[in-house]
Amino acid sequence: MSPQTKPKSERTERYDPQPIERRWQQRWEADQLYLTRDDDPRPKWYALTMFPYTSGNLHIGHWWAMVPSDTQARYKRMQGYNVLFPMGFDAFGLPAENAAIKDQTHPAEWTFANIERMREQLKTMGAMFDWSREVITASPDYYKWTQWWFLKLLEYGLAYKQNAAVWWCPNDKTVLANEQVIDGRCERCGAVVSKRDLDQWFFRITRYADELLDFSGIEWTPQIESMQRNWIGRSEGAELRFGLDVAGVDTNEVRVFTTRPDTVYGVTFFVLAPEHPLVEQITTPAHAEEVRAYVEAARRESEIERTSTEREKTGVFTGAYVINPFNNERVPVWIADYVLATYGTGAVMGVPAHDQRDFEFAKKYGLQIIPVFNHPDWDGGELEHALGHGGTMINSGPFDGTLDDDAIPAVVKYAEEHGFGTGTVNYRIRDWLISRQRMWGAPIPVVYCDTHGMVPVPEQDLPVLLPEDAEFRPTGESPLTYHDGFLHTTCPIGGEPARRETDTMDTFMCSSWYQMRYIDPHNDERPFSRELARKWLPVDQYTGGAEHAVMHLLYTRFFTKAARDMGIIGFDEPFTRLFNQGQILGPDGQRMSKSRGNVIAPDDQVQRWGADTFRCYLMFLGPWDQGGPYDPSGISGVHRWLNRVWNVVTGGAVTADLPDAPETRDLRRWTHRTIERVTHDIENFRFNTMIAALMELTNELTRIRESGTTVDAAAWREALRSLVLMLAPPAPHIAEELWQRLDEPYSVHTQSWPSFDAALAAQDEVEIAVQVNGKLRERLALPVDAPEDAARDRALASDRVAPHLAGKEIVRIIYVPNRLLNIVVKG
RNA sequence: GCCGGGGUGGCGAAAUCGGCAGACGCAGCGGACUUAAAAUCCGCCGCCCGCGAGGGCGUGUGGGUUCGACCCCCACCCCCGGCACCA
Numbered sequence: 001m002s003p004q005t006k007p008k009s010e011r012t013e014r015y016d017p018q019p020i021e022r023r024w025q026q027r028w029e030a031d032q033l034y035l036t037r038d039d040d041p042r043p044k045w046y047a048l049t050m051f052p053y054t055s056g057n058l059h060i061g062h063w064w065a066m067v068p069s070d071t072q073a074r075y076k077r078m079q080g081y082n083v084l085f086p087m088g089f090d091a092f093g094l095p096a097e098n099a100a101i102k103d104q105t106h107p108a109e110w111t112f113a114n115i116e117r118m119r120e121q122l123k124t125m126g127a128m129f130d131w132s133r134e135v136i137t138a139s140p141d142y143y144k145w146t147q148w149w150f151l152k153l154l155e156y157g158l159a160y161k162q163n164a165a166v167w168w169c170p171n172d173k174t175v176l177a178n179e180q181v182i183d184g185r186c187e188r189c190g191a192v193v194s195k196r197d198l199d200q201w202f203f204r205i206t207r208y209a210d211e212l213l214d215f216s217g218i219e220w221t222p223q224i225e226s227m228q229r230n231w232i233g234r235s236e237g238a239e240l241r242f243g244l245d246v247a248g249v250d251t252n253e254v255r256v257f258t259t260r261p262d263t264v265y266g267v268t269f270f271v272l273a274p275e276h277p278l279v280e281q282i283t284t285p286a287h288a289e290e291v292r293a294y295v296e297a298a299r300r301e302s303e304i305e306r307t308s309t310e311r312e313k314t315g316v317f318t319g320a321y322v323i324n325p326f327n328n329e330r331v332p333v334w335i336a337d338y339v340l341a342t343y344g345t346g347a348v349m350g351v352p353a354h355d356q357r358d359f360e361f362a363k364k365y366g367l368q369i370i371p372v373f374n375h376p377d378w379d380g381g382e383l384e385h386a387l388g389h390g391g392t393m394i395n396s397g398p399f400d401g402t403l404d405d406d407a408i409p410a411v412v413k414y415a416e417e418h419g420f421g422t423g424t425v426n427y428r429i430r431d432w433l434i435s436r437q438r439m440w441g442a443p444i445p446v447v448y449c450d451t452h453g454m455v456p457v458p459e460q461d462l463p464v465l466l467p468e469d470a471e472f473r474p475t476g477e478s479p480l481t482y483h484d485g486f487l488h489t490t491c492p493i494g495g496e497p498a499r500r501e502t503d504t505m506d507t508f509m510c511s512s513w514y515q516m517r518y519i520d521p522h523n524d525e526r527p528f529s530r531e532l533a534r535k536w537l538p539v540d541q542y543t544g545g546a547e548h549a550v551m552h553l554l555y556t557r558f559f560t561k562a563a564r565d566m567g568i569i570g571f572d573e574p575f576t577r578l579f580n581q582g583q584i585l586g587p588d589g590q591r592m593s594k595s596r597g598n599v600i601a602p603d604d605q606v607q608r609w610g611a612d613t614f615r616c617y618l619m620f621l622g623p624w625d626q627g628g629p630y631d632p633s634g635i636s637g638v639h640r641w642l643n644r645v646w647n648v649v650t651g652g653a654v655t656a657d658l659p660d661a662p663e664t665r666d667l668r669r670w671t672h673r674t675i676e677r678v679t680h681d682i683e684n685f686r687f688n689t690m691i692a693a694l695m696e697l698t699n700e701l702t703r704i705r706e707s708g709t710t711v712d713a714a715a716w717r718e719a720l721r722s723l724v725l726m727l728a729p730p731a732p733h734i735a736e737e738l739w740q741r742l743d744e745p746y747s748v749h750t751q752s753w754p755s756f757d758a759a760l761a762a763q764d765e766v767e768i769a770v771q772v773n774g775k776l777r778e779r780l781a782l783p784v785d786a787p788e789d790a791a792r793d794r795a796l797a798s799d800r801v802a803p804h805l806a807g808k809e810i811v812r813i814i815y816v817p818n819r820l821l822n823i824v825v826k827g
Numbered sequence: 828g829c830c831g832g833g834g835u836g837g838c839g840a841a842a843u844c845g846g847c848a849g850a851c852g853c854a855g856c857g858g859a860c861u862u863a864a865a866a867u868c869c870g871c872c873g874c875c876c877g878c879g880a881g882g883g884c885g886u887g888u889g890g891g892u893u894c895g896a897c898c899c900c901c902a903c904c905c906c907c908g909g910c911a912c913c914a
Binding site: 014221222223224225226227229230231233235237256257258259260271306307308309310311313336337338339340342343344347348349350351355356357358360361426428546549550620621622623625626628629631633634635636637638640641643644647677680684688689691692693694695696699702706767768769770771773774775776779811812813814816819820822823824 | 828829830839840841843846850852866867868869893894895908909911
């Protein structure tokens with residue numbers, strides 16, 4: 001045994017993560033190692049992971065979401081960036097209020113106790129969060145500015161109050177935004193929602209519908225872009241005016257939105273939504289009873305029933321007719337619940353020959369069906385279903401013979417020239433409803449005065465503070481309504497007695513701008529300074545779950561664009577790059593929940609294996625964007641790996657000065673090749689293969705060490721240093737410990753990321769595959785970039801290849817240098 | 828129905844540009860060390876045939892392009908997510 005190799009008894013110090021992790025976390029905090037300075041001259045990198053809701057405990061999903069994000073942020077720091085990686089808490093919301101009702105306490109108590117616990121749990125992760133910038137949305141110095149944003153949006157005409165039919169959750173006893181209704185149910189509690197007519201505050205997100213469809217200049221995932229596009233639901237078409245001539249009705253037209261104006265000559269009936277305002281006026285006495293009964297029945301149905309695509313269409317005739325301006329045909333007006341009051345104009349022109357829903361309706365009620373396109377699939381007989389797009393126009397007066405692709409523009413032009421209607425774009429997205437009849441949110445900063453009406457609270461009077469002693473009764477009205485001290489105030493204009501708005505803001509409003517507050521969290525003059533905004537914003541890399549695609553991620557884009565138009569910031573998008581991790585599930589493949597009993601507590605994993613092992617295992621599980629079940633059994637493999645790292649770094653190997661030995665070249669190739677792979681993987685969010693590459697290097701070093709081979713001292717040290725440096729982002733504690741044991745200067749986290757030398761990473765000799773007719777027959781070791789004839793000669797000489805060539809003619813040889821040689825034979 | 832993402836060993840997965848399918852790890856099997864266990868280390872590990880050398884098959888299904896396809900094209904099946912009587 002060589003003197004450099006320590007006897008076994010002397011290297012029994014085993015890898016023991018807990019004391020190491022505790023010690024370095026304390027040291028880093030004492031040294032303010034992760035404090036981000038605004039005056040650091042290096043290029044900035046703003047990395048952000050979605051802040052947690054203050055639900056009580058940190059769960060595995062938080063680790064799953066934050067650890068890779070932290071790993072990449074640490075890597076960016078080692079790459080020479082001045083990295084901002086902040087953390088905070090999304091602290092307003094219903095669970096706190098519900099807990100307060102149950103325990104007869106104040107939601108603030110529950111929330112801030114949770115924050116204390118979660119902050120400590122977050123610290124065990126060993127992430128590089130800069131806690132000096134912590135933001136808590138429920139603290140007055142934050143929500144003051146949330147209220148300020150509301151005033152700005154109001155001033156700019158992007159906030160308005162309106163009476164409207166809005167979604168109501170009977171369980172949470174508050175209204176909800178459209179985005180919070182999933183399949184007719186409350187996004188939070190799952191209760192079936194209903195509609196209520198209420199005076200509510202809205203933000204004009206629809207004004208930005210088109211711009212929100214533009215994702216150029218940002219790198220987001222196709223998934224989120226697709227979800228946002230679907231949600232915004234842009235449809236090009238036309239709004240057409242049908243003539244109405246009913247005595248006693250004050251209008252002489254009904255407007256309809258259609259995506260197929262080119263089928264207007266095929267209109268054989270007209271349908272209004274049961275809620276359409278004209279229904280009552282136009283219905284003839286003979287049909288009044290039937291119509292009233294139908295409208296009543298429609299009102300009683302839940303949205304889930306009404307919008308089911310499965311059910312058969314129903315409707316009733318109103319007795320009224322409208323005139324198709326194109327051909328002066330008089331068509332009957334029906335009402336049917338398959339027409340939605342909230343989309344388009346709440347009216348549909350019935351073209352049964354070219355729309356399957358209209359077709360089914362016409363078949364059921366014996367309405368006429370007139371094809372207006374000579375579709376190639378149509379034999380001219382009676383239709384069995386609606387015809388698709390294609391063919392030339394027929395039965396369409398002046399348009400007969402027009403090709404399908406020219407039809408829509410031609411009809412729209414004609415409509416515009418004759419005053420029948422205009423080409424238009426319709427959107428599915430509605431304005432964002434932000435009022436909530438709940439107490440634990442930012443109060444909407446307006447008052448109502450008998451003399452002056454609605455009056456915004458002046459900026460210098462912000463924040464409108466939440467009372468500390470509200471009584472919580474889930475009544476369907478904000479508890480603030482019963483709090484006299486809160487409710488009664490004076491008018492900012494004339495000093496008259498006035499009432500405060502008692503609704504609070506949707507918590508998504510708080511999270512629409514939190515990324516801007518992190519850059520200047522203690523500013524009490526403004527939400528943030530313009531100078532710091534210019535330095536830090538927008539966020540360079542955001543990461544989080546896809547469940548926020550049409551809520552948080554859409555709202556904050558709207559906010560950013562509004563802020564830009566108000567001159568507050570100078571950019572268009574909040575997050576330049578967005579990466580979505582998949583969802584981590586319980587070991588049974590189900591969502592983790594207490595009731596299923598499949599919850600894996602991160603605290604337990606950290607206690608048993610250490611934070612570094614848990615961090616690396618989460619990243620090793622599989623591709624981050626994929627998600628999947630958490631299999632607790634595999635973690636031992638990652639722990640064994642870190643053990644091997646520990647043993648190989650602390651245990652040493654037999655070394656000497658051997659700069660020219662072939663083994664030295666091999667070892668350096670391993671080192672540089674691994675740096676190349678890890679660098680590539682970490683840039684591209686491929687944390688699973690990053691860990692695999694580090695494992696391979698470790699295995700190679702272990703092989704050298706176990707075999708007792710003598711290696712070059714400098715190359716060995718280079719390998720160990722590189723390994724520990726690359727370990728610093730994914731496993732920050734063991735890396736710091738091993739760095740110190742290598743007698744390198746504190747801290748490993750302020751070192752530069754190792755760079756690789758492509759020449760050293762390159763192979764001298766490669767194994768190429770030899771195929772005969774595409775089937776693998778031999779593998780040959782050849783020098784890199786070997787010429788074709790050398791490869792061919794070796795291949796043809798091989799006795800594994802020869803039998804497959806016997807008696808056959810070589811037609812062709814394909815040679816791909818450094819990869820393969822394929823011999824094509826015939827006969 | 829429309830949009831997006833997928834389908835590879837017993838399991839999680841890998842394969843940078845159309846070029847050796849299954850890296851890395853779990854589980855399993857065999858071995859070294861040990862009184863024993865743990866820990867550590869070494870070997871095997873897609874399926875079928877064969878004692879073996881070796882051969883055949885193999886990336887959801889069926890076709891196609893190509894010397895060569897997990898990868899590209901066409902048709903289809905299945906899974907996950909989103910939107911959906913949206914006119």
